[in-house]
Amino acid sequence: MGLEQVRRDWTRLGAAEPLWAVCVDPAKRDGGWDDDEFLASGRAAVDPAVARLDELGLRPRGGRVLDFGCGAGRLSNALAAHFDRVVGVDISAPMLEQARRLDRSGGRIEFVLNERPDLSLFEDDSFDLVYTDLVLQHLPPELAEGYVREFARVVRPGGAMVLGVPEGERRTFKGLVFRYAPWPLVAWAQKTLLRYPAPMRMHTLRTERLAGLLPQSRIAASDEYWGGDHWRHLRHYVAVGG
Numbered sequence: 487m488g489l490e491q492v493r494r495d496w497t498r499l500g501a502a503e504p505l506w507a508v509c510v511d512p513a514k515r516d517g518g519w520d521d522d523e524f525l526a527s528g529r530a531a532v533d534p535a536v537a538r539l540d541e542l543g544l545r546p547r548g549g550r551v552l553d554f555g556c557g558a559g560r561l562s563n564a565l566a567a568h569f570d571r572v573v574g575v576d577i578s579a580p581m582l583e584q585a586r587r588l589d590r591s592g593g594r595i596e597f598v599l600n601e602r603p604d605l606s607l608f609e610d611d612s613f614d615l616v617y618t619d620l621v622l623q624h625l626p627p628e629l630a631e632g633y634v635r636e637f638a639r640v641v642r643p644g645g646a647m648v649l650g651v652p653e654g655e656r657r658t659f660k661g662l663v664f665r666y667a668p669w670p671l672v673a674w675a676q677k678t679l680l681r682y683p684a685p686m687r688m689h690t691l692r693t694e695r696l697a698g699l700l701p702q703s704r705i706a707a708s709d710e711y712w713g714g715d716h717w718r719h720l721r722h723y724v725a726v727g728g
Contacts, residue, residue, distance in 0.1 A: 549614030555621030
């Protein structure tokens with residue numbers, strides 16, 4: 487699967503079920519997310535992460551933030567409460583339409599379509615923080631790793647990253663299915679049995695590999711957080727250039 491397939495899948499998801507595709511909850515299918523509730527879920531994720539940056543001494547003051555894989559802007563709005571400017575980047579045009587509709591920042595968020603396998607839209611050292619959560623897992627590993635290298639390029643020395651990724655599958659039935667079942671079978675089950683508008687691939691990115699992709703940076707903390715019964719997720723707090 488290449489980037490074009492990712493674009494097609496997330497364009498379909500963004501057109502059919504944008505809020506649910508960002509926050510998959512069986513109870514929220516068919517337009518079940520209320521806009522305010524959806525945005526509140528973003529604050530519930532971002533506010534503790536920003537507090538953790540403070541605790542680690544990594545939080546940029548003011549500054550410009552890249553929300554990579556912003557989807558419908560759930561986290562972008564939450565980040566705008568803490569930082570001066572937010573740039574939300576996504577590959578799905580319908581998702582970005584929803585993000586602009588839900589923008590509560592008073593014009594401090596810019597939403598940008600990026601269909602490239604890199605972040606060449608942005609100059610070196612042009613952000614104080616890169617924030618991404620539950621996004622890299624949906625990309626083929628080589629693409630995800632390329633974007634991580636790009637994060638290091640676009641964040642200024644002394645800036646930070648917050649990277650939420652699955653460390654591994656849980657040893658549950660669902661976790662073992664994702665680990666061992668052939669992808670065509672998983673995709674068929676998602677589309678036919680679970681009625682996904684498009685399949686959602688999942689990949690892990692282990693801490694050791696992440697550190698190897700960021701040789702000039704330091705992972706200051708790796709905290710376990712929500713992972714459902716499929717995955718063990720870690721949120722990595724990265725000091726750039728330190």
